[in-house]
Amino acid sequence: MSSTYGEKIKISVFGESHGGGIGVVIDGLPAGEAIDFDAVLAQMARRAPGRDKTATPRKESDLPRVLSGMLGDVLTGAPLCAVIENTNTRSQDYGDLLAKPRPGHSDYTAYIKYHGANDIRGSGHFSGRITAPLVFAGAVCRQLLERRGIQIAAHIQSVGSIHDKPFDPVAVPSALIKRLSASSFALIDESAEGPVRAEIEAARLAQDSVGGMIECAVTGLPAGVGEPMFDGLEGAIAKAVFGVPAVKGIEFGAGFALAAMRGSRANDAFCYQNGHVVTETNHCGGILGGIANGMPLIFRCAVKPTPSISQPQKTVDLQTGENTVLTIHGRHDPCIVPRAVPVIEAVTALAIINEL
DSSP states (O other): OOOEEOSSSEEEEEEOTTSSEEEEEEEOOOTTOBOOHHHHHHHHHHHOSSSSTTSOSOOOOOOOEEEESEETTEEOSSOEEEEEEOOOOOGGGGTTTTTSOOTTSSHHHHHHHTTTOSOOGGGGGGSGGGHHHHHHHHHHHHHHHHTTTOEEEEEEEEETTEEOOOOOSSOOOHHHHHHHTTOSSOOSSGGGHHHHHHHHHHHHHTTOOOOEEEEEEEESOOTTOOBTTTBOHHHHHHHHHTTSTTEEEEEETTGGGGGGSOHHHHSOOEEEETTEEEESOOTTTTEETTEEOSSOEEEEEEEOOOSOOSSOEEEEETTTTEEEEEOOOSOOOSOOHHHHHHHHHHHHHHHHHHHO
């Protein structure tokens, strides 16, 4: 199982949902950089469970304990290692899942690949809990990026049939980025919060779940960043984003809508603005030929509904070889989209810092 990402700044994620703890080792960070640990904790809190009705009631403090790589608040240049303890587990809720895989989950494929030896408790290494170390790593890296003029923010673009206002693809204000990247329920149009929460609550009351879309923006990325052709900027970001459980699709700029356009509309016209080359539109999402063009980098990713729902579902019994019905117990998110927003920001930071 490969749980590493990056070449220049490499992360290695370890642990399982109901094990003693989870964590990450980050190699390649520059020595002498100060880290605002309160800012790191603020990002961890945005993702942490048990703090909102739209999330799982499993409550974890998610306080990372740094074992190496930082002296005081300054990076030493050694591998930065952080551990997050698991303190609120109920492994008995997962007793049947090794033999009766959840529809829509990795239970069956992991059972086949690892010959039934995988830790099924809380989904083990396939759990969304593993995204907590990703947020820690991303929170550290985004501070280094911000000092170099690069900002990252994402928001809930949609949940079910409810949509937020999209980013302006040509100009994303710094004030908006700061507000979204500090929010635990990130929306551009804050009046959409009530309808979004109502959509999630309706799914929860129906013993069901609901998915959605997350839109992410990166500003300040200089033109010329990216290594085509197989290591282009889209591919680097997509690889990191697809490491987040439940992500099933990604598009950059106008994305799939480009397929219905003519070139005369899809092409982003170049012009000079204050001595810099810019584009009048941004259908390409800030990337051409796998290389940043200096405009805001915009992408969206699709997050599927949480597979663990309370309704009875058809499955199989891998021990008896018979068809059966599974009723899932335990504590699960009716919608993971709000908590996934800081995770998408984090893995984007990991991708961008490696490209620099």
